[in-house]
Amino acid sequence: MYMLSSIFDFLNCGLLASYDRTAEYLNALGYNHTYVLDAITKTVAPLRRKSNPINGKHTNGVTIDGILDDHNRQIGINSQMENIAKTTDDGGGGEGEWTSKASFMTWTMHDIVYVARHHWIPCLFAAGVLFFTVVEYTFQMTPASSQPFDLGFVATRSLHSILASSPNLNTVLAALNTILVGMQTTYIGCTWAVEGRPRATIAALFMFTCRGILGYSTQLPRPQEFLGSGVDYPVGNVSFFLFYSGHVAGSMIASLDMKRMQRFRLAMVFDILNVLQSIRLLGTRGHYTIDIAVGVGAGILFDSLAGKYEEMSKRHLRTTRCSLISKDSLVT
Numbered sequence: 012m013y014m015l016s017s018i019f020d021f022l023n024c025g026l027l028a029s030y031d032r033t034a035e036y037l038n039a040l041g042y043n044h045t046y047v048l049d050a051i052t053k054t055v056a057p058l059r060r061k062s063n064p065i066n067g068k069h070t071n072g073v074t075i076d077g078i079l080d081d082h083n084r085q086i087g088i089n090s091q092m093e094n095i096a097k098t099t100d101d102g103g104g105g106e107g108e109w110t111s112k113a114s115f116m117t118w119t120m121h122d123i124v125y126v127a128r129h130h131w132i133p134c135l136f137a138a139g140v141l142f143f144t145v146v147e148y149t150f151q152m153t154p155a156s157s158q159p160f161d162l163g164f165v166a167t168r169s170l171h172s173i174l175a176s177s178p179n180l181n182t183v184l185a186a187l188n189t190i191l192v193g194m195q196t197t198y199i200g201c202t203w204a205v206e207g208r209p210r211a212t213i214a215a216l217f218m219f220t221c222r223g224i225l226g227y228s229t230q231l232p233r234p235q236e237f238l239g240s241g242v243d244y245p246v247g248n249v250s251f252f253l254f255y256s257g258h259v260a261g262s263m264i265a266s267l268d269m270k271r272m273q274r275f276r277l278a279m280v281f282d283i284l285n286v287l288q289s290i291r292l293l294g295t296r297g298h299y300t301i302d303i304a305v306g307v308g309a310g311i312l313f314d315s316l317a318g319k320y321e322e323m324s325k326r327h328l329r330t331t332r333c334s335l336i337s338k339d340s341l342v343t
Contacts, residue, residue, distance in 0.1 A: 158235055161299050161300050164300075171238070174295060184291050184295075185242050191258075191262070191284050192244045198268075199265055200212065210318055211267075211317070214264045215264055222252060222254075226252025226255075234296035238297075239295075240295075243297070254301070255306045255309055259292075260307070263306070263307055263309075266278045267314045
């Protein structure tokens with residue numbers, strides 16, 4: 012039983028990548044490789060067969076780290092690629108054949124209508140590309156002597172007037188914003204320190220490091236109408252990077268982690284506060300619209316990268332553990 016369990020570990024780790032290596036390993040353990048491999052094939056193969064996504068039929072081989080040939084010997088991925096390359100070199104892939112099989116040559120009006128009805132979102136973005144291409148080549152660029160034009164500043168002009176005429180209100184909102192930053196920082200730190208889940212913390216480290224690099228590389232001018240406060244984060248009216256908003260990106264990272272853990276109500280609260288925070292930042296001219304938008308994207312991006320980093324680390328640990336099992340098994 013221990014022997015079968017050990018073999019399954021090797022199969023899952025992808026270390027037994029060929030029939031010969033498997034037989035060699037079994038012989039080293041003192042077992043009859045023909046009998047054992049036949050038993051494993053009958054046990055594992057029915058469980059590891061995959062369905063063809065095109066016709067729904069089952070394949071005839073086991074997809075562990077390649078496929079099985081007619082003699083139940085495993086063919087690796089490299090062998091498959093060599094066969095495909097050989098077939099291509101022997102006859103296919105001429106210029107005339109390539110043009111005759113081009114995808115657009117088979118498009119019909121029915122296909123175009125289908126795409127417009129069922130994939131209207133990409134179609135909408137395609138229209139957006141055309142529209143903003145015309146805008147980009149025809150609009151009057153902002154002179155170097157003028158402040159940058161910002162549509163978010165135009166939209167929050169009334170809020171800016173209210174905050175400019177009410178310093179106490181501006182201070183209260185700045186304090187609330189600092190509390191929100193403290194909340195998101197506490198939550199992100201606790202996911203690792205208390206719950207043992209480092210993904211959100213890793214994402215925040217990635218995000219703030221990248222923000223520092225980009226913020227220093229391109230130092231945007233502070234808006235002339237900026238309304239500062241001594242209690243706003245960073246506290247003390249100190250300098251800060253405009254691009255991009257760490258407030259918004261940090262809140263996004265915390266919210267994504269909450270949704271991943273099915274804390275949907277708490278995530279909704281953070282999302283609402285993040286929207287209100289973004290409006291206040293535009294109203295006080297603390298960030299440009301592009302800083303807010305990129306902050307949202309940065310939170311999503313670095314959360315995804317942190318997840319990929321976790322998967323890569325776990326895969327590396329599994330490979331290392333399987334290598335240790337291999338060495339110990341062969342020695343004993």
